[in-house]
Amino acid sequence: MSAPAPPDPDAVDPRFDPDRYLEALRAELPGLRVVEKERDGFSRAIDLALKLVTFGAQRHYMSRYVTTIGRTIYLPRGWAERDPRMRWCTLRHEAVHLRQFRRWGLVGTALLYLVPILPMGLAWGRARIEWEAYAETFRATAEAFGPAAARDPALRAHVVRQFTSGAYGWMWPFPAQVHRWIDAILDEVA
Numbered sequence: 001m002s003a004p005a006p007p008d009p010d011a012v013d014p015r016f017d018p019d020r021y022l023e024a025l026r027a028e029l030p031g032l033r034v035v036e037k038e039r040d041g042f043s044r045a046i047d048l049a050l051k052l053v054t055f056g057a058q059r060h061y062m063s064r065y066v067t068t069i070g071r072t073i074y075l076p077r078g079w080a081e082r083d084p085r086m087r088w089c090t091l092r093h094e095a096v097h098l099r100q101f102r103r104w105g106l107v108g109t110a111l112l113y114l115v116p117i118l119p120m121g122l123a124w125g126r127a128r129i130e131w132e133a134y135a136e137t138f139r140a141t142a143e144a145f146g147p148a149a150a151r152d153p154a155l156r157a158h159v160v161r162q163f164t165s166g167a168y169g170w171m172w173p174f175p176a177q178v179h180r181w182i183d184a185i186l187d188e189v190a
């Protein structure tokens with residue numbers, strides 16, 4: 001009998017393995033699709049539209065952002081090269097959106113995303129939708145990297161920017177309020 005192989009230092013902890021998590025999501029959400037933005041004409045059209053309506057403030061749609069619409073997760077360039085735990089955390093965020101689409105339907109979610117109060121500058125519906133998902137980002141980060149990582153000021157600054165900048169069309173340009181939401185979720189994960 002041969003000796004057991006030494007543990008592989010590069011092996012992904014199965015609890016935070018993005019591929020395993022995706023399989024679990026497929027079981028939870030039948031019809032789930034995963035598409036690469038680069039190979040998808042619909043994604044290229046969204047990319048162009050976002051650049052136009054945000055005057056170029058959102059120009060990283062293809063290169064940085066993972067997007068969920070309906071039962072489809074759209075992946076940006078370089079996704080496979082990202083740290084597996086980071087991918088797991090991102091999928092936790094996207095899973096919230098998949099469940100929102102299941103809860104409200106494609107049209108209901110799209111209306112909530114775009115209509116109240118204004119499509120840009122004061123997008124209360126979009127801010128609520130994204131807050132529910134970013135709260136999960138903080139929870140997942142604490143689970144995968146430890147509570148100190150969830151409290152990293154760089155993560156906080158990144159999330160505040162998502163709400164207050166053109167990244168999501170200036171959806172909720174009130175940093176003090178976003179900081180209070182983050183304080184509340186960090187209390188929860190502590």
Ligand SMILES: [Zn+2]
Pocket residue numbers: 093097130133134
């Ligand atoms: Zn999101």
